[in-house]
Amino acid sequence: MKALLERNKRVQIEALKGLIKASGVLGLDPARYENALKAVTPRQTAKKVSEKGTKSSTKPSASVERRPPASKVSKRAKLLKSKVEKGRLVLQFDRRVERGSIKHFILERKGRILYVFDFKNAAIPFSIKRYRGESFKEIRIAQFDPKRVRVVIETLKAYKPKLTTADKTVTVTLPGYSKKVKGGGAKKASSKSPSTAAVQAAYGASFGKNSYTVVIDPGHGGKDAGAIGYKKRREKDAVLAVAKRLKRVLEKRGFRVYLTRSRDVFVPLKKRTKFANRKNADFFISIHANAAPKGGSRYKSKGIETYFLSWSRSGRAKRVAELENRADFSNKNFYTKNTYLNSLNREKIIESNKLAIDLQRQILASLKKKYRGVVENGVRDGPFWVLVGAQMPAVLIEIGYITHPTEGPRLFNPNYQNLLAEGIANGIESYIYHSR
């Protein structure tokens, strides 16, 4: 048990260290992750020790240092920069990309033509990036699976894309590309490594909020009531109300929003992330309410926590995950070890962790404006089935304890629900702002 706890702690600390490192590379401010790391390390140790009543002698920093260096783990070509320039899409990687590692095929769907380029053994440091243009409908760059980056150029008319590789730079011509400007840019780009400022500029080249899609997933529904709380009120009703308010708030701010359910119906867990993938969502936000186990302290537990997916088996994450997973055993075979592992790529974990940090912070700030006694339970990771398979940053928010005599009724209070929705929306915007 102690070994498992130590492992979980390592995963969390490692993820935060990764964030700090990534912040440096991307020219972002790492302060908030450094603070989070500082905050998480001693507090978590203290908590686990008191929970288990045993003494831990392992220093967290020592555990981290024992891990293999990052260079040994990853041999993937990282995409450093992408831009649409002079009728071409220019992709710059951190190492040489062989022509043979790129697979190209064309899909036709309902009048849309998708030119797909799969880069084997490649990674991107963001979840998805889109470009819109006049000569094409959309370009999407995303981590297709842990080892593949997929670039999709969507057009309404057929054309013949030309793919060129020159050392670390890959260029794909777009519809309407004119031969007059051939050459130049790609060679120039590959001749020197991009400065931090240049990388940042490339990341900032994405679009306004209205190009972001959020899938909100109100937990449970129909035959699955979720947790039954104080005065027999049901989790499925509270989370649906919050989800609907969140949808309105996000739409007002220019987001495209979908709900996995907008009524009191049962939706299998597997279908929820599938829906988000199909909608090409940039964010998957699952909303739940926590419940304390029956017993002496049932009416004492309260607070808000945000989870992202991991193999974590820490006592607390396991208990909450079991509660949330219980709803749906209809697709048990789907959740095989392989599916789980495939959906757990490092980049997605880091992005989900970042999103969870921003959400948790903003939710707390929003609620504390009007309510007293709001408890911060922090960002945690756990094995939540509903997050498995999501191809975008995905988190599960426990908006409070439905079993608590004060917090439970609050979850049904429209004012409290609005503040929750505002906080979640602020968290998403904060994440977008910080990842530019």
Ligand SMILES: [Zn+2]
């Ligand atoms: Zn739930």
